[in-house]
Amino acid sequence: MIESLEGRYFLAFIALLEEKSFSRAADRLGYVQSTVTTHIQQLEKISGQKLFHRYPRGIELTEAGKIFSKYAYQYVHLSQSLKESMNELNQPSGTIRIRTQESFFLTRMLPFVQEYTRNSPSVNLRIEQGSHQDILKGVIDYELDFGIVPQNPNRHDILFYPVLEETIVFAASEDISRKVRNEGVQILNDELFISSGTSCLYHTSAVDVLKDAGIMVKDALELSSLEMIKQYVSCGKGFALVPKIAINNELKTGTLKILPFHSKMSFSHGLIVHKNRELSFTAKSFQSELLSFFS
CATH class of the missing domain: 1.10.10.10 (Winged helix-like DNA-binding domain superfamily/Winged helix DNA-binding domain)
Structure with missing residues (x-):
């Protein structure tokens, strides 16, 4: 054969x-x-x-x-x-395929991508978005060169390189935030909970925190776009789980507020690669520059 x-x-x-x-x-x-x-x-x-x-x-x-x-x-x-290898490259070239969560790309990775593509114009950087499981599967199946996930998958066939710690918060409009301050977080039992989906690790952690606070999610909405989530919540339509860095501008203008929960939610994002993948010169260079950028 x-x-x-x-x-x-x-x-x-x-x-x-x-x-x-x-x-x-x-x-x-x-x-x-x-x-x-x-x-x-x-x-x-x-x-x-x-x-x-x-x-x-x-x-x-x-x-x-x-x-x-x-x-x-x-x-x-x-x-x-x-x-x-045969061309004995002096400069990275070719294609790098990487998959990450949309929120991480928009809030953390975009500056790196802009710098990297400016310094390595011969590299075709193909960036895709996906959930934690989508990213992990792509790396395991050799479909991707790299993935960026919100926590160490702890698999024997995956190498994990920590990149940064991400704080996740519950955000809501000024109106809902005021109700929480005056009446307590229990009023969220009657509010719509918005997240990027049940397959997201953020969502799982959020449900546990809410449960500990006596809040049962009765009505939830999944939106894949971070910008859609922010716009929806800004209109007073429920509360959402988002990376804190993603709403810095909205916090400054007062469009969104962080809801008071005692439990801190944070995730250690990292770069993953298949243990058995033979990295090309370009891939090694990309990995080194990405880790250096975030360090």
């Missing part, structure tokens, strides 16, 4: 996986659509497994395809590393 595999088949597989369409995959690779179709058919013939389900709305990986994808990403990564 291995001796029959060709690099272009792996590239076609990854393009189809990410684009979800034969035509878009062909456009991305500069092929005609029939070429991508042929490459995928060759892969399925060589592996003896169906790798994609074809539907009118697009494609999805089969179970065999999910297994194959891990090796396909490793191939692409190793090809890039080999290319860089």
Whole structure:
């Protein structure tokens, strides 16, 4: 099987996986659509497994395809590393794929990205957003070079490099904040709780803190955008869980207030990478600069 595999088949597989369409995959690779179709058919013939389900709305990986994808990403990564080594790079180049939470990117990482892209113009920095589990899965499956997560996953196959401590707070409008000061936090039992979703570690910790204060979340709203959360809460629509740094401007203008809870919520964000991933010259340089920036 291995001796029959060709690099272009792996590239076609990854393009189809990410684009979800034969035509878009062909456009991305500069092929005609029939070429991508042929490459995928060759892969399925060589592996003896169906790798994609074809539907009118697009494609999805089969179970065999999910297994194959891990090796396909490793191939692409190793090809890039080999290319860089052979060229004896004096300056980082190529692609770095990293996934982080939206709130961390907007409040902490954006200044680093601006500086890094200015100093390393030949690097294609592909940054994605995702939940803690999305990020961890991407690193485990070799889909990503790096991830940034809110706490150490404590896995034997993952290396964790602490970046910074993040304080999380409950925020609300002046009106709701005043009610809490006058009547106590129990009035939050009747208010809408807004977070970025139950899959977020912030949300889990928040529910525990609320429970300890005698507050049961009866009505919750999930919003993926940090800006949407802030705007929604500013209108007096419930209270939200956000990184403290994310509402500095709103605290200065009085648009939002921090609700008084005795329990402090903080998370040690860190950079994660698969223990068995062979980092390219560019990836090593990126890791070093990111950790240096935040230190």
